[in-house]
Amino acid sequence: MAHDIEIIEKTPAEYAYKKRRSDRLMRSQLMMFALMIFMTLISFAAVQAGFSAYFVIPVVLLLAAVQVGLQLYYFMHMSEKGHGLVAFFMYGGILIAFLTVLTFVTIIWW
Amino acid sequence: MTTVANSVGQKKGFGATLWDWLTTVDHKKIGILYLIGGGFFFVLGGIEAMLIRLQLLIPNNDFVSAGFFNELITMHGTTMIFLAAMPLLFGFMNAIVPLQIGARDVAFPFINSLGFWMFFFGGLFLNLSWFLDAAPDAGWTSYASLSIASTGHGIDFYAIGLQIAGAGTLMAGINFLVTIINMRAPGMTYMRMPLFTWTTFVASALILFAFPPLTIGIFFLTFDRMFGGNFFDHTMGGNTIIWEHIFWIFGHPEVYILILPAFGIFSEIFSVFSRKRLFGYSAMVFATVLIGFLGFMVWAHHMFTVGLGPTANAIFAVATMAIAVPTGVKIFNWLLTMWGGSIKITTPMLYALGFIPSFVMGGVTGVQQGAAPLDYQLHDSYFIVAHFHYVIVGGVVLAILAATHYWWPKMFGTMLSEKLGKITFWFFFIGFHMTFFLQHFLGLMGMPRRVWTYMDGQGWNLFNLISTIGAILMAIGVIVLIINIIVTTARNERVGNDPWEDGRTLEWAIPSPPPFYNFAQTPLVRGLDTYWIEKQEGHKGYTAAEPVTDIHMPNGSIIPFFMTLGLFIAGFGAMYRVDHSWGLGVLVFGLAFTFLTMAIRSVKDDLGYYVTKDQIRRMERGRD
Numbered sequence: 001m002a003h004d005i006e007i008i009e010k011t012p013a014e015y016a017y018k019k020r021r022s023d024r025l026m027r028s029q030l031m032m033f034a035l036m037i038f039m040t041l042i043s044f045a046a047v048q049a050g051f052s053a054y055f056v057i058p059v060v061l062l063l064a065a066v067q068v069g070l071q072l073y074y075f076m077h078m079s080e081k082g083h084g085l086v087a088f089f090m091y092g093g094i095l096i097a098f099l100t101v102l103t104f105v106t107i108i109w110w
Numbered sequence: 111m112t113t114v115a116n117s118v119g120q121k122k123g124f125g126a127t128l129w130d131w132l133t134t135v136d137h138k139k140i141g142i143l144y145l146i147g148g149g150f151f152f153v154l155g156g157i158e159a160m161l162i163r164l165q166l167l168i169p170n171n172d173f174v175s176a177g178f179f180n181e182l183i184t185m186h187g188t189t190m191i192f193l194a195a196m197p198l199l200f201g202f203m204n205a206i207v208p209l210q211i212g213a214r215d216v217a218f219p220f221i222n223s224l225g226f227w228m229f230f231f232g233g234l235f236l237n238l239s240w241f242l243d244a245a246p247d248a249g250w251t252s253y254a255s256l257s258i259a260s261t262g263h264g265i266d267f268y269a270i271g272l273q274i275a276g277a278g279t280l281m282a283g284i285n286f287l288v289t290i291i292n293m294r295a296p297g298m299t300y301m302r303m304p305l306f307t308w309t310t311f312v313a314s315a316l317i318l319f320a321f322p323p324l325t326i327g328i329f330f331l332t333f334d335r336m337f338g339g340n341f342f343d344h345t346m347g348g349n350t351i352i353w354e355h356i357f358w359i360f361g362h363p364e365v366y367i368l369i370l371p372a373f374g375i376f377s378e379i380f381s382v383f384s385r386k387r388l389f390g391y392s393a394m395v396f397a398t399v400l401i402g403f404l405g406f407m408v409w410a411h412h413m414f415t416v417g418l419g420p421t422a423n424a425i426f427a428v429a430t431m432a433i434a435v436p437t438g439v440k441i442f443n444w445l446l447t448m449w450g451g452s453i454k455i456t457t458p459m460l461y462a463l464g465f466i467p468s469f470v471m472g473g474v475t476g477v478q479q480g481a482a483p484l485d486y487q488l489h490d491s492y493f494i495v496a497h498f499h500y501v502i503v504g505g506v507v508l509a510i511l512a513a514t515h516y517w518w519p520k521m522f523g524t525m526l527s528e529k530l531g532k533i534t535f536w537f538f539f540i541g542f543h544m545t546f547f548l549q550h551f552l553g554l555m556g557m558p559r560r561v562w563t564y565m566d567g568q569g570w571n572l573f574n575l576i577s578t579i580g581a582i583l584m585a586i587g588v589i590v591l592i593i594n595i596i597v598t599t600a601r602n603e604r605v606g607n608d609p610w611e612d613g614r615t616l617e618w619a620i621p622s623p624p625p626f627y628n629f630a631q632t633p634l635v636r637g638l639d640t641y642w643i644e645k646q647e648g649h650k651g652y653t654a655a656e657p658v659t660d661i662h663m664p665n666g667s668i669i670p671f672f673m674t675l676g677l678f679i680a681g682f683g684a685m686y687r688v689d690h691s692w693g694l695g696v697l698v699f700g701l702a703f704t705f706l707t708m709a710i711r712s713v714k715d716d717l718g719y720y721v722t723k724d725q726i727r728r729m730e731r732g733r734d
Contacts (some may be wrong), residue, residue: 085291093319096406100359107422108355108410 032074039063133666135219136626140226141205142521147230148197154237155189156588158182163545163581166574169566176562180247181264183560185237187250188268191364192275193233195502198510199371200229200282203310205521207286209617209624210304212295212633212640214661217288220711224670225282231678232275239267249560251361254342254353258334263685269332270681274674276324283317286310295616296655297635301395304615304639305381305388308395309374312402313367319406320363327356336688351416358409366405369501370398372509373440376462379516380444382612383459384451387639390443397436397443404433414485423482430480437473441466456610457531461512464539465505472500475550490560493553499546511538511591519609523622524602530594538587544580548573607651614639619652627661627721630654630730661721669711676704 010018043060073079078087122130134140162182165173174182208216216222239245246268248257257265290311294303303311331353333339340346342353381388388394410418410426444466453459475497479485488494511534518526552573557564564570608618616633617624619641631654637643644652680700687693 089315089318092315092403096319096403099407103410103422104355107425108418 032070133668135223135664137204137208137216140222141201144197144201148194151189151193155186155194158186163578167578179562181245184246195368195506202513207307207310210307210615212616213293214628216285218285219664221281221285225278227670227674228278229275231674232271236271255350266685269328273328280321283314286314295633302638305377306374309370312398313370316363316367320360323356324360358412362409363405368506372506375509375513379458379462380447383454384448385612386451389446397439400436414482415489427482434477458512458516460535461508465508468504472504491553492549492557495559496546496549519605520622523604524598525605526598527594534587534591537583541580541583545577614642616640630726632656658723664718669707673707676700
């Protein structure tokens with residue numbers, strides 16, 4: 001069956017722009033990947049070194065939170081345009097979950 | 111390939127018609143299915159309400175037994191909330207929201223159909239309890255210690271039935287979110303969306319965040335009752351209060367899931383029949399979103415008397431009262447929409463006018479209960495019953511009845527009789543206030559909620575008698591509505607695109623009922639109240655954003671029906687496994703059946719079909 005198939009050709013300028021953009025993205029992704037591996041190493045090293053648990057647990061949790069952020073923004077492209085609503089829903093959900101948990105651990109059972 | 115022939119009006123046999131409805135993925139037909147399903151359960155819940163009121167007609171009545179009364183109140187609440195109010199609203203969302211945003215269908219038509227069938231089978235499962243064992247009897251909130259202690263299978267029906275129906279609701283909510291985010295026509299920015307679409311969007315977001323806690327809570331209950339769990343059994347290290355928290359973390363957003371679409375419906379009606387754009391549109395949107403957020407931060411106001419302590423009670427009391435602010439913004443905006451408007455008192459407008467004082471009364475008693483010290487007096491009394499019926503009947507049910515009259519021509523192509531509609535309104539409205547207004551005072555006089563009967567000589571007799579008479583008037587109103595629907599359908603006088611003549615939003619720019627592809631060309635939206643702008647400029651219909659092109663449409667599918675059937679069967683297995691050895695086999699069979707249908711859905715490619723340009727031109731010409 002014949003349907004209207006739109007074929008959009010890129011102009012050379014568009015092509016060059018896309019290429020530059022993906023090069024830049026690739027570079028930042030590789031950098032972030034290296035950074036994340038480095039942070040994972042720090043976490044393992046902190047545990048191995050036998051520091052106090054009161055030091056290790058917050059550090060590992062903090063590094064984990066940073067990694068989640070990097071994952072979302074650099075690998076799942078939340079830093080790019082058009083993700084505002086996704087971010088709004090995520091932060092809305094996080095806020096509600098946080099407040100709920102906070103309520104339980106502070107005013108309800110203590 | 112499916113042809114378009116079966117969608118164009120032609121006579122079909124009974125079997126073909128039935129098959130068409132079982133397999134449909136068309137949002138308009140699923141909307142009608144939701145209306146039929148929700149309407150059926152609404153009548154069922156109404157009959158339960160009538161039995162409750164007949165029992166309370168006179169003191170020391172023994173019209174029904176105490177045990178049966180518990181089943182009646184439980185099933186009345188559960189049915190009305192989960193199986194009547196929500197599906198009826200979903201019916202209108204399905205039928206209208208894609209039209210309002212200029213879309214040809216929802217984002218996931220298959221899941222839309224699945225959501226409907228899960229609601230329907232879940233409701234069927236719950237109501238089969240009347241015939242197979244005993245109905246659930248621990249109240250619609252099913253507080254854990256009581257529901258764990260309840261003998262028989264009643265609560266099992268509640269847990270499994272709501273689990274299935276709740277999953278369907280979650281699917282429907284996600285579907286609307288994706289639809290509204292992704293399927294808006296060119297130019298339909300967020301701040302040009304009609305208020306009904308906005309409230310649907312926020313209600314869907316609430317569903318997304320509120321239903322998972324219900325799912326978890328019901329799973330805990332299911333495990334405690336059927337699989338030897340001890341989540342709520344304090345003698346085994348469980349915690350019975352946790353059910354109340356989980357239930358209300360779901361339950362409070364749930365009431366906003368109900369009332370926000372009702373606000374949306376009334377916003378449309380006020381604007382159309384005042385022939386003015388909605389006053390304070392952006393404030394309305396902001397208030398809707400704010401109510402959505404605050405809805406998650408107030409659940410413990412249902413639990414003031416549990417003993418959370420003064421700190422928790424104080425914080426939740428303040429948070430609760432804060433909700434009155436965005437709600438007040440809405441009320442004033444509706445009043446100012448009417449101010450200076452050229453008002454037409456049609457049936458939907460009559461409901462809207464009746465809604466404002468009714469809902470404000472419910473809101474005021476809500477703030478009163480939000481004051482924790484006062485709530486100690488009001489808790490578990492008829493005052494509470496009066497309050498939540500004022501917000502749910504005075505808000506949600508009036509909205510559903512208004513929407514039935516307002517969108518009936520768009521959904522079915524015929525106009526409900528205005529005369530009968532007004533008769534329905536007056537019976538229902540007067541009956542509603544007669545039933546519930548005096549219950550405030552019954553509560554203050556000390557009549558406890560959920561009580562089977564009461565003794566003579568406490569001064570409660572007259573008010574209970576008046577309350578029952580009011581309930582009968584409401585029933586008469588609903589019967590007149592059903593007569594109206596039958597008469598209108600039998601008369602079958604077709605109407606044009608914009609039968610109210612003052613339609614402002616996109617759904618009025620296309621025929622009633624719309625063709626199965628909705629818009630021959632995707633519309634271009636040039637502002638709020640799109641169709642009104644077009645009419646002001648003397649255009650007929652809407653401005654198109656594209657030339658006529660082939661339209662890609664989804665194929666119907668019977669898989670959602672069978673997928674749900676498997677869960678329905680598995681539910682019986684899980685329940686009867688406790689007393690019969692064959693139960694386990696049935697459980698495994700049901701789940702395997704569902705997984706098989708899911709596998710078929712995953713493996714089989716279904717790319718839909720195209721309606722060609724020629725077919726569209728032919729159909730559009732045939733109409734003019």
